[in-house]
Amino acid sequence: MARKNIKDLKRNEAGIAAAVGILKQRFGEKFKTSLSLREQHSHTTTYLRSQLPDAVVWPQTTQEVSDIVKICAEHKVPVIPFGTGTSLEGGVNAPAGGISIDLQEMNAIISVNAEDLDVCVEAGVTRESLNQHLRDKGLFFPVDPGANASLGGMASTRASGTNAVRYGTMRENVIAVTAVMADGRIIKTANRARKSSSGYDLTRVLVGSEGTLGIITELTIRLHGIPEAIAAGLCFFPTVEDACNTTILAMQSGIGMARIELMDVDAVASVNRYSKLDLPLQILLLLEFHGSQDGVREQQKSFGEIAEEFGGSDFQWAESTEERTRLWTARHNCYWALKAEAGEKEFLTTDVCVPISHLAECVTQTQKDISDAGLYGPIIGHVGDGNFHAALAVDLDDREEIAKAEEVAEKIVMRALSMDGTCTGEHGIGQGKINFAAIEHGDGIDFMHAIKMALDPDNIMNPGKLFAV
């Protein structure tokens, strides 16, 4: 089970040339090798360096994905699945070249099973387009990472977002996937039953595997009824610690929050500017409650009492749907707001997740690390889950600043691990956190790698991600 160093990844020039020739012939207009498209398909939204694939192909069906993988398998050429390209950890980079498989044209909503609260979609469907489609059915899909990501990509990185505290992450919301495996075979991991004890949980083997075991081409996912009543509100706190302690106590009291989001003052300031809001420049908790009319009122009251204990402001409630949408859109655009704030700089983002009892301490110490290093690094978080992000702005021409940011990022992760947490709550490992994953999992990483080698012996499935191979 020995792992090789990341430097061992070599381009297979002859294989790539052969595969490119065959695929060009086979896919015609749906196969491109232009530099701009290859650049676009290795864009990682972060400070990580782009590594271009040799070509991009746009399959229309699972069978076409299978055909592509079979051709690449024969010639031992890497395949890199591409959804919307919003990975924060270099997930779509092609360190040994190969073929980017862009699934955006596989965007059919195959069947909505309203009575079973599930839907089958192709992997290229984005979360926003799915919810648009579902709106008049009284149903919604809750998992909402910052980007309008594709559902296939979200499954691959085990994404979550603001609703996870109530509705779970992709781990809980994916019922089954159809995937093309490394030999080109197509499997469906499960039927539509809500639960099953039938064999290994291949669904959850693939969810979070970041394209390294198979390419997800279709998904069956859980839907939820749009609640009878929704109330969103803002509550401001004197310190991050107060906001975290309010969150902790509210979670422990079993108040069923649907969303509970933290923004520090830097984040609030940039959101104000980007989304033209005028929120007070204080530590913010942005909340949402779902339920019956009475249920939501109960939750609001209970939460308000806890917030008051920790010096929280009176609530500002977003009464109308429009106002609520405006607030959450601003929250979802937070990453772009920070980007705008950072001007020419890029971001080294990190996200960690700790048991909620450690949250206040973890966030407070992280803030101190960032300010001690003299960096601009707003903190935002899905604090109901104990999950938060730090976005550290770095000038790509300033090697010293990059080194400083990397040092802070390492401190953040090592602290989270020391608090019984994880090196990433929702962004994934990609290239950026390979070493941290190895530290987090100890011998476990060897067993992960054994699974990788068993299912993809030639290492053609998104190589150079998750493992130092």
Added chain:
Amino acid sequence: MARKNIKDLKRNEAGIAAAVGILKQRFGEKFKTSLSLREQHSHTTTYLRSQLPDAVVWPQTTQEVSDIVKICAEHKVPVIPFGTGTSLEGGVNAPAGGISIDLQEMNAIISVNAEDLDVCVEAGVTRESLNQHLRDKGLFFPVDPGANASLGGMASTRASGTNAVRYGTMRENVIAVTAVMADGRIIKTANRARKSSSGYDLTRVLVGSEGTLGIITELTIRLHGIPEAIAAGLCFFPTVEDACNTTILAMQSGIGMARIELMDVDAVASVNRYSKLDLPLQILLLLEFHGSQDGVREQQKSFGEIAEEFGGSDFQWAESTEERTRLWTARHNCYWALKAEAGEKEFLTTDVCVPISHLAECVTQTQKDISDAGLYGPIIGHVGDGNFHAALAVDLDDREEIAKAEEVAEKIVMRALSMDGTCTGEHGIGQGKINFAAIEHGDGIDFMHAIKMALDPDNIMNPGKLFAV
């Protein structure tokens, strides 16, 4: 990835003799080879034939489990983990002999993290003893299969029970496990963070793997606050279809039932006799609602309106805690009630799970199969999940009756699969459903087996389960 026929499983006599000698020396009083203990450790509660291990060992620590597995690995001797021996699919049988590792003495509750709503336990802790321990903390662990099973065994079979409709199964409630792998190495699959995107989901690789990939020795599992208000009640229906349709509509309406259990008339009759109740001999839904006082009242009202539409009786509410406990104890003892009813006969039990839209049809047709075959086969089910059980009584000396029961069981499973369901909702594959798993998963079973071969190349971990190897 070729799979061998189950007949290829051979006893490794020399290896077993060597391992038995070494283990006897090493474990002294905690190692036994008496026939009665070996019989007890292959008792499967069902009609499946017992296959005895060569010895039973009672480790006290994870390190001791590791020592045992290392000795067995060196001599290529099977290890079969044993919790409470309540598998319904031959999970603890030893078709090629080997060592039964009884984890019941590893029964420490290591740490209750009340503020994080989780607990770390050793694998031998039973669900009832955990809940006893938690009672005065206002917390509980919801997963409740019929038996008072061990939590390690429950994780291994991805167990669920009556609360799964609201709280999920072991899949959702296990945060991390410590496991001894086939080479004796000890891994911990995750820390205590509520969510993580860090690498493959080894937790869920092991949950449901039935001891074929590793032996779970410790678990971190999620706890839930005991709700402010609980209401349990009985509602009787003219037909199974009416009861199922009530369930379907209640689920679709988003009424947050905590439990919704179906019993057919045969099941009600035997529960009456066994638990000394006097329930009317009609189709029964046994329900429970959790929430705030107001929330529970809302749920009761909404459910009552739906039940009325389908001819449901007025509710009989169990007002006191004692009355509620009595009802649910009767439900949990249902299997033993049926056993008592069946006299000398044994049971061929099967459990399937279908999308809820197919539930009424699936249960109704199953009832017809059973009565057409002239068998005694009560149906009970966790119908909120689309999951139900049929227990077919068979005289072990009557080969014709066994053949009839097997034919009916096959029909039940094949119908569930044709309805986009699974061949087992919560019992697992074990030995009894190996062929059905192969049908359900198609090529997927090859990838499961590739994982098995990668993590356990000598096939010493509970061999002869899940796969026809």
